[in-house]
Each structure stands twice: as C-alpha cells, then as structure tokens.
Amino acid sequence: MPQANSQTRRERLEEREEAILSAARQAFVEHGFDGATMASIAQAAEVAEGTVYLYFKNKNALLDAVIDRFYQRLTEDAREGVQGIHGTFERLEFLARHHLERCLEELPILHLMISRHRWKPDYRSSHGYELNKTYVAIFDGVCRDGMAAGQLRDDVPLWVIRDQFYGTLDYATRTLVLRGRPGKELDLAAEGVVDILRRGLDPGQSERTEAETSKLENITRRLEKVAAKLQA
Amino acid sequence: MPQANSQTRRERLEEREEAILSAARQAFVEHGFDGATMASIAQAAEVAEGTVYLYFKNKNALLDAVIDRFYQRLTEDAREGVQGIHGTFERLEFLARHHLERCLEELPILHLMISRHRWKPDYRSSHGYELNKTYVAIFDGVCRDGMAAGQLRDDVPLWVIRDQFYGTLDYATRTLVLRGRPGKELDLAAEGVVDILRRGLDPGQSERTEAETSKLENITRRLEKVAAKLQA
DNA sequence: TGACTAGGTGAGGGCTAATCATTATAACTG
DNA sequence: CAGTTATAATGATTAGCCCTCACCTAGTCA
Incomplete structure (x- = not known):
C-alpha cells in the first residue's frame, strides 16, 4: 500500500x-x-x-506565513460578506466594520504586519503586497460599482479614497485600543468613516432616502445578529 | 579660569x-x-x-532621541505655518501638505517611528506618545476653532476626524512612494484629503436622520438586552 | 606632588539566528 | 526480507549582535 x-x-x-x-x-x-x-x-x-x-527558510519566512493566513481569512470573509449585501454604502459600512472587528481581534498580528512587513523597502515586490492588493481589490470593486451607478463621485482618484478608507480605519483601530473601550466605540468609528465618505463623495444632490435606508439596513443587520444568537 | x-x-x-x-x-x-x-x-x-x-541607555534610547528630533521640528514648523494662515480649511490644507512633504522627505525616519515606536504595548505611557499628542494638538486646535466658528460639524468626535486626517495622510505617503512619483501627486493627495473632509464635515446638511437613527438605535440596544437575558 | 574623579575604553559574556555534518527513518527494489 | 537510496530530523557549532564592567586616562584640587 x-x-x-x-x-x-x-x-x-x-x-x-x-x-x-x-x-x-x-x-x-x-x-x-x-x-x-x-x-x-x-x-x-x-x-x-x-x-x-x-x-x-528563516524567521522572516515564518512571519510571512503567519501574515499570509491572516490575510487569507480577512479577504475571504470580506468577499463573502460583500456578496450578501446590496448598496454601495451598505457594503462600505460592512467592509469598515469587518476590517475594524478583525483588526481589533488580531491586534498583535496587525502590529507585526505593519511594523515588520509593510514598510520594507522592497514591499512592492513582496508577497505581502500582493496579499494586500487582493484584499483591497474588494473595496475597489465596490467603489467602481458605486461610481458606475452614479452613487459615488468619479472625479476623485480611487487610490485617494482607498487610502482615506483604510488609513482612517487603521488609525481608528489604534485609537480604539488606546482609549481602552474598543467595543463601545467601534460602531461610532465605522459609522464615522463611512459617514464622512458618504458626504464627501456625494455625487451631487443629496439622496436622503439612500442615507436613511442605509442606516435602517444597518440596524436590521444588527437585529439579525441578535436573532442568530437566539437560535444558538 | x-x-x-x-x-x-x-x-x-x-x-x-x-x-x-x-x-x-x-x-x-x-x-x-x-x-x-x-x-x-x-x-x-x-x-x-x-x-x-x-x-x-541602549539602542532603543538612541532611536527615541532620533525620533524626538524629527517630531520637534515637525511640530514647530506646523505651529509656525498655521499661525500665518487664516480660515479653517486653508489651515487644514497647509497641515496636510506639510505633513506629506515632511514625511516624504524623511521617509526612513517615518518607517522607524511607525515600526518600532508607535506599536509598542506601552505606547501610551511613552515619550513618543506625548510627542505625537503635542503634534496633533495643533490639528485639534484648528478643528476646534473651526467648530466654534460654525465652519465644521461639531457632532463628529474630534478623534474620528483626526484619525481620518492623519490615517489618510500616512497611507497616502506610502502610496505616493509606491507609485514612484511622490512630487507630482502630492498636491492631488493633499487636496483630496481636505476636499473630502470639507464636504464630509460641512455643517449645512440636515440632522434629522441623525435623530431618527438615534431613536432606532435605542430600540436596537433594548432588543439586544432582551436577547442577552434570553440567552442567560 | 599625589590623590581623586569624571569620562572613556574595548575585550568578553550571554544571547541570538542560522548552518551543516551526522544520524535516523521511510521508501523502494530484486 | 535485506540492502540501498532518498528523505527527514537533529543539535552542536558558528558567527554576529547588544551590552557590561574592570580597567585606564587625563584633567582638578588640596
């Protein structure tokens, strides 16, 4: 045999x-x-x-492998989540919340990633760069769809919006931890990010219905979580 | 003698x-x-x-001293520049441009700061934290003045705005370097950041939705309490 | 002059990541 | 099953690092 x-x-x-x-x-x-x-x-x-x-190969390769895992799960869950949601800002808010939650959960890994991985001089040719690219591609896709649908200004370069989004979130993660009550203020941070984006990227006349339904759907999602808890 | x-x-x-x-x-x-x-x-x-x-004392103390210098100059120049400018968004744009320029100039120092300094577990009790606090106090002052003058929404927590601002800028710095032409796109990045902030923090828009969602969130919170009770 | 002291030295200790000659184990073969 | 090869595993060893500490040097003062 x-x-x-x-x-x-x-x-x-x-x-x-x-x-x-x-x-x-x-x-x-x-x-x-x-x-x-x-x-x-x-x-x-x-x-x-x-x-x-x-x-x-060496200690660094070990770190790479650890970070690889983190990204794999992060990306997969983000992709999955986005698929089940409609509406540009609803999706963005999901992505914001998901990113914050996951980064807070795995804070030490995030530290490792930022401190040892992302600032290497050859970052752009590294595997980590590709991982990040794959991850943010989900965000990019949501934004491009939003632009095509006229829900998002298309006169701002995508990379500016992307930096705005993830830069803010990573800083917010750090702030939430420093302030010592990450759970309570997570919603505030996620909503704040998307809210400023929503207003900042409004293509013209404000669509109040859009904004309201967004928040209502947000609450619905939270209620669904409660329902899931009850089932379990 | x-x-x-x-x-x-x-x-x-x-x-x-x-x-x-x-x-x-x-x-x-x-x-x-x-x-x-x-x-x-x-x-x-x-x-x-x-x-x-x-x-x-040791190698780390050397690094601390190097970073201390960086912050001293960064802070001093920022403070000086803001004093000579009037108007909230003009000041913010100066701060954005100043931050970007300086970080791009001293990129390796920025890397050291972020990778070795800022993510230490005891960051909040470190000297570096105080340096950062002093630096962003200038930004905070500008924002507070803007809020008092009615040019900025005052219903968004300052720390959310601050994270939005500096988070975006630090990410933009990295992106500018990765894209290989930091000079040409620096203006675009600085303007983009402030532009989104400008629209996002415009106090003119209605806040009725805000009140309504607040009520709904109240209900959600009560439902979650019920769920918690049922679980127990 | 001779003792004192602040300031300076560099060999050595202890710890680390990574290597490599050696040993052990599994897989194949006739 | 025995013999041979290929693969896997070992840990003593090496090279290199940060930091200490016993010693040295040169000014200062009584």
Missing part, C-alpha cells in the same frame, strides 16, 4: 508544518517578533531547532 | 552626544534599526562602543 503510506507521510509533513506555524504565531503574538526565539518556537512545536529551517 | 574650563568641558560632552546622535540617525536611515550596529555607530561617531552607553 504505497498510496496509503505516502498519504500518511504527506500528512505527517503537513502536520509538522502546521505545528511549527501555529507555534510561531503564538510566540509572535505573545512576545513580538524580536522577543520570540526560534528555540522556543521549535520547542513548542516539539521539533528540533534545525527542523524549523526545513519547513521555513 | 574654572568657568571657561567647565564650559569647554560641557561643550565637549555636547559635541560628543551630537556626534553619536547624528551617526545613529545616519545608520538607522541607511540600514534600518536592525541593520545598524552599535559598533558602526560608535565608529562613525569616533568613540568607543562603550562610550555610546554613557550617553544613551
């Missing part, structure tokens, strides 16, 4: 890789990149120190 | 400190924090390695 054997063999390797990756993630989250040692990661993964280097 | 002697003595010390600080700045800018070695910094400053530690 060579098939079965090679299967288990492959599985063993994947399990090991998983163990190392998970140990690394844990170590990075707990002690930061510099604070985490390869020795402790190897020990937590129950392998020898040298073994880690069979699976990952 | 004890006066003259102690003077020259003091001057010697200050010169040395200056030499070390300047060498450190150079090294950090050229090779990054990890890439710069204390040995090379000491050599560039023409002192022994141990001497550096007579002037700065």
